[in-house]
Every structure is written in structure tokens, then in C-alpha cells.
Amino acid sequence: MERFATLLDRLSYTPQRNGKLRLLADHFSTTPDPDRGYALAALTGALDFKTAKAAAIRSLVSERVDPVLFELSYDYVGDLAETAALIWPRKHGANRAPDLVEVIDGLSTVTRAGAPALIESWLDALDAQSRWALLKLVTGGLRVGVSARLAKTALAQFGDVDVTEIEELWHGLQPPYESLFAWLDGKADKPVNAAKAPFRPVMLAHPVDDGAFERLNPDDFLAEYKWDGIRIQAVSEAGVRRLYTRTGDDISHAFPDVLAALEFEGAIDGELLIRTADGQVAPFSDLQQRLNRKTVSKTMMTRLPGFIRAYDILVEGEEDVRSLPLTERRETLERLLKQTGSTRIDLSETVRFEDWSDLDALRADPPHALAEGVMIKRKDSPYLAGRPKGPWWKYKRDPFLIDAVLMYAQRGHGKRSSFYSDFTFGVWREEDGEQVLTPVGKAYFGFTDDELKKLDKFVRDNTVERFGPVRSVAARPDFGLVLEIAFEGLNRSPRHKSGVAMRFPRIHRIRWDKPAGEADTLDTVVKILPKPLTPTAKQ
Structure with a gap:
């Protein structure tokens, strides 16, 4: 478990793609079966444990730690697994630390009723980093910047084969992929594709x-x-x-x-x-x-x-x-x-x-x-x-651009868990003769690390209300932060108060120079909605 935890930790703090590939290839070459196969399965989303979810973890922690302290800590850290791993009081005389295979086997066979006690015993035996890895594995929220495609690419580099060979075999394989690793190690022939109606890697532009x-x-x-x-x-x-x-x-x-x-x-x-x-x-x-x-x-x-x-x-x-x-x-x-x-x-x-x-x-x-x-x-x-x-x-076609006002902010995940990095923005509409903001979207990328620090400081300095992990920031016609938002399209949406939903919104520019009252209105945004096609239009 310690080796798997170290891999996850290093991946989460390695932003470069090539760096992640090297970490993965090294792990595959130095870790024995079946541990490396289960690590691969976890990273590619091939493991799904239905017996223990986030609510069970919160309940376990609340039994060991003052619930108020836990909630305050969770609000600050912004990540359940990291908060629980750091705040969990280690129990003296606990059993030996489990290895990854033991954890996988245990989670695969335990009943829903028995899962909390099993996880509790593991948390007692592990150090903070391994507790974090365990909880990420249990909840399925790894978020270490590794896609299934990237993991397969690392496999291909490790075995010196074309990634398309792995892609075409993938759906006929099962964790812990021992036949796959035997082939990549040069100890066995290439596995026979056992998948019916297999996937073939797509061509991209x-x-x-x-x-x-x-x-x-x-x-x-x-x-x-x-x-x-x-x-x-x-x-x-x-x-x-x-x-x-x-x-x-x-x-x-x-x-x-x-x-x-x-x-x-x-x-x-x-x-x-x-x-x-x-x-x-x-x-x-x-x-x-x-x-x-x-x-x-x-x-x-x-x-x-x-x-x-x-x-x-x-x-x-x-x-x-x-x-x-x-x-x-x-x-x-x-x-x-x-x-x-x-x-x-x-x-x-x-x-x-x-x-x-x-x-x-x-x-x-x-x-x-x-x-x-x-x-x-x-x-x-x-x-x-x-x-x-x-x-x-x-x-x-060129993205659409609007000027919107920052309304709410929430902490991110992983290395962003200590920053407010998920931003809800709105535009003006008239209500009872006054200009009020209506949320029209949420964005969490499009800015640099330096800009993130400035956005985070603005949120902390201008918070007016708190709703759990979410902060409401000052946003009035005479004061507020304007964000230039780029998005690919706009659809009607009865589920949203504004009546619209954006496709791929992101922060295009931070308008520190623009008064909030000069941001766009909902009427302006609605005009971007696609006009209905005529019955004679060819599809």
C-alpha cells in the first residue's frame, strides 16, 4: 500500500505529462504482480467498490474526531480523503499495515455492513499518506492527473510497443493484467484478444x-x-x-x-x-x-x-x-x-x-x-x-465571449484543494427596477497559477457569506470582479434559473480594469442562443 500511495502522491505533484509517464513506467518496471496490475486498474477506472462511499468515510471520522473540528478542517482543506487522512488519530497497537492486494481483495468481498469496520482497521494501521491513498481508492476519486489513455501510453513505453496494440487488447483483459505484463516483460506471447466486438483506437484531428x-x-x-x-x-x-x-x-x-x-x-x-x-x-x-x-x-x-x-x-x-x-x-x-x-x-x-x-x-x-x-x-x-x-x-468557429461577474467560489481538488479555483459567474438582469446578478455558468480553468493566487486572494478578501465549502463574494454594480468568459455554445435549459446552459465555459481573461456594472446582461446572452432551424433546413 505504501508503494501505491507514494505513486499517487508523486503523480499528483507532477504536472508535466512526460514526468507522469516516467513515474508510471518506473512503477510498472519495479513493482511485482499483482500490485502493479491493481495500480493500473485503479488509475484506469477499472475498479468500482460499491460497499463503501463518501458518507461512510465521513461517519467514521466523526466517530473518532470532534465533528465540528472535522467540518472546519474539511472546509479549509476542501478534499474529503486528504482531510480524513490528516485528522485521523492513529491507534497504538494496531494491526500491520495492509498491502494493496489485501485492500483490493477485502473491498471486493466485504458486505456493505462490514465495510466500515474493515476500513477503520486499515486506517488505524496506515500512515497519513497511505490513509489518503486508501480513501482515494475506496471513493474512486483519484484525481492525480492520469487519464486511462495516459496510463496505457506509459504501459506502451514500458513494454516498447505501440499504444494501439494495448488499446485493441484492453477490453479483453481483466485486472490485475498478469498476461499483459508478462507480454510487456518479454516473458510470454502477446495475449489473444478475447474481447468480442473490440474497440479500435480512433483517428483524431x-x-x-x-x-x-x-x-x-x-x-x-x-x-x-x-x-x-x-x-x-x-x-x-x-x-x-x-x-x-x-x-x-x-x-x-x-x-x-x-x-x-x-x-x-x-x-x-x-x-x-x-x-x-x-x-x-x-x-x-x-x-x-x-x-x-x-x-x-x-x-x-x-x-x-x-x-x-x-x-x-x-x-x-x-x-x-x-x-x-x-x-x-x-x-x-x-x-x-x-x-x-x-x-x-x-x-x-x-x-x-x-x-x-x-x-x-x-x-x-x-x-x-x-x-x-x-x-x-x-x-x-x-x-x-x-x-x-x-x-x-x-x-x-470562434468561441463566444461575454463579460460576467464573479459570484461564488469553491475550493478545488488535489493540488488546488487549498485554493478557491471553481468560480460561478453571472450577468445582470432587471428585477423590480434593480440590477441583480443571475448565475449563467461555472469555470475552473483558463487562468495561470499566478492568476489563481490573485483570484483566491480576491475571494478571501471579499467574502460576504459562506455556504459550507462555497463562498459568496461581493458583487454589485459599483463593485465586483469581471471575468471575460469564453464558451463554445449556448443551449436553453429549464433546469437553470437563467434559462441557459453554456458549453465548455472557461475564463478567457480577468478584467481587473472593468467596472462590474458594465458586464453583460442576460438579454445580451440570450441573443446568442441558436435560432430554431426551419423545417426545410437540411440535416
Whole structure:
């Protein structure tokens, strides 16, 4: 457990990607089985312990420590696992410290009723750093800046193989991945892919840079609209059907209506979207209601029907077609979709353009309200895993910008747990003849470490109310902090008081110079809402 705790601690304080890769590769090379496999499973989200959650941890700590002291400490630290680990009074004569395998086995077999006593015994035996790692493992909130993709990349570096080989094997493997490590150690053959309807690593695009169009010939490319959904891979092979996200997460359970439409043999690449009652593309907020659900009701499937806008094809029947040029793959995809004839899958339309200026105009003001811009793809490009430079480009429309006023702040997590780094902002609206602020969004990135320190100081110096871990700051027409907010789109949202929900908001600039009373109004923001498409608009 101590080795795992040290890894988590070093990862959380290593911001650089290459530094994290080195830490992970070193851990895989120096840690024996099955510990390294369970560490990998924890980092990639492959472990889920249902017997102990955050409420049980709070209850345990409150029995050992003055509840008022614990709440004050939690309010200051801002992270449950870190607070509990630091404040937990170590018990003399406790049992030996458990190793990682013992913890995994215990959490996997203990009942809900027996979990608190088991965790309590471990907390008594561990030091503060290992207690923190244990509680992060129990609650599933590692937050050490390691994605599943990064962990797999570290595995590939450790074993000197291509990360795509690991990606294609991944769904047929189970923790603690001993056959995988035996192969990467050079002690065994590559594991046979046991997964049915496996995930294949997706091909990604680069943002268009300033000199791209000077280097690229428009005749070599085709373009299509970039839609505001989530990138998916739909696979139907040997009677098994699956929907994967671009990172390989299986979301089939949340979209049985889409899964039922995969009446083909092969694997296609596309965008998962929701269709409105009149056949248009629905806002991302509608899709969001169906994501991350373990089950979905028939009522929700009827109200929010999912469908795929297909971009590409990877496998047709038993033939891998990724090496074919894009134009041939599109012909294959079009033929496959015509044979399927499902209304749940349609073909992404190509965009006609003569030169880059034509495309720039379509990118800046696409005819479809929910298109984010355009994708540009070389006609002769094979389907290559990862993000190769040159074949595919994404050319998004410029973000929207508004001036908003900081209203509330909350502490962050991990290395930001001692800073107020999650900011709720609002715009002005008139109420009973007065200007009042209405929250329109929340942002927690877009600023430098130095700017974070200044924002944190402003929050502490200008707090007017406290609501648990949240602080309300002074915000009046004559005083307040203006934040220039960038965001990708705006949707109507009856769940929010403002009636709108932002897509990917972030702090673009801190307007220390601007009076709060000159920030934008709700009327100005609402004007950004996409206009409803006419019934004749082509989707």
C-alpha cells in the first residue's frame, strides 16, 4: 500500500505529462504482480467498490474526531480523503499495515455492513499518506492527473510497443493484467484478444494552425460539418454490439435504442447525437441527460432518441478497411448504410467549397445551428490511430465571449484543494427596477497559477457569506470582479434559473480594469442562443 500511495502522491505533484509517464513506467518496471496490475486498474477506472462511499468515510471520522473540528478542517482543506487522512488519530497497537492486494481483495468481498469496520482497521494501521491513498481508492476519486489513455501510453513505453496494440487488447483483459505484463516483460506471447466486438483506437484531428492553408491544397481535401455530440465507435461483430467513446469506454447500456439499430457486420466511426421531434439535431444538453446512466427508461428513449451521424468505417464484415483511402471508405460506408436502412444512423454530409475562403465562411457561420465548425480530411488518408499531423484538421468557429461577474467560489481538488479555483459567474438582469446578478455558468480553468493566487486572494478578501465549502463574494454594480468568459455554445435549459446552459465555459481573461456594472446582461446572452432551424433546413 505504501508503494501505491507514494505513486499517487508523486503523480499528483507532477504536472508535466512526460514526468507522469516516467513515474508510471518506473512503477510498472519495479513493482511485482499483482500490485502493479491493481495500480493500473485503479488509475484506469477499472475498479468500482460499491460497499463503501463518501458518507461512510465521513461517519467514521466523526466517530473518532470532534465533528465540528472535522467540518472546519474539511472546509479549509476542501478534499474529503486528504482531510480524513490528516485528522485521523492513529491507534497504538494496531494491526500491520495492509498491502494493496489485501485492500483490493477485502473491498471486493466485504458486505456493505462490514465495510466500515474493515476500513477503520486499515486506517488505524496506515500512515497519513497511505490513509489518503486508501480513501482515494475506496471513493474512486483519484484525481492525480492520469487519464486511462495516459496510463496505457506509459504501459506502451514500458513494454516498447505501440499504444494501439494495448488499446485493441484492453477490453479483453481483466485486472490485475498478469498476461499483459508478462507480454510487456518479454516473458510470454502477446495475449489473444478475447474481447468480442473490440474497440479500435480512433483517428483524431489537429486544430487548424495559422499557416495551414498556405501549405494545403483544397483540391486534396473534403470537408464535413463538426457536430456538437460525442465521438463514438459503433461495433457489431459476431452477434455482439457495442458503443464506445473515443477513449474506449463502453456506453452501450445507456443507448439500447441505438444499439438495436446496428444491423450490420463491422465497425463505424461517428458522432452520437439526439434527434428532436421534427428530425433536427438536439442540443448537447439533451444528450447529456442520457450519458453516464446505468439504465435508461423507455420514456427517456422516446423523448430523447439517440442516433449516429456516421463519418467513417473501420471494418466491413470481416475485412479491416482502415488502410484504404478516405474516399473509398466513404463509398463503403454509404453502401453499408443504404443496406441497413436505419433512421438511427445517417451519413455525414460533405461540404462543397471551391477554396479555403469559402470554407472559412462556412466555418464561421455554419448553416446548421448546432454545427461547431467543419472537419477537413485528406481524400487519400488512411484511418490511422492517434493524432497524426497532416491528414485531418478541425476548424472550429470562434468561441463566444461575454463579460460576467464573479459570484461564488469553491475550493478545488488535489493540488488546488487549498485554493478557491471553481468560480460561478453571472450577468445582470432587471428585477423590480434593480440590477441583480443571475448565475449563467461555472469555470475552473483558463487562468495561470499566478492568476489563481490573485483570484483566491480576491475571494478571501471579499467574502460576504459562506455556504459550507462555497463562498459568496461581493458583487454589485459599483463593485465586483469581471471575468471575460469564453464558451463554445449556448443551449436553453429549464433546469437553470437563467434559462441557459453554456458549453465548455472557461475564463478567457480577468478584467481587473472593468467596472462590474458594465458586464453583460442576460438579454445580451440570450441573443446568442441558436435560432430554431426551419423545417426545410437540411440535416
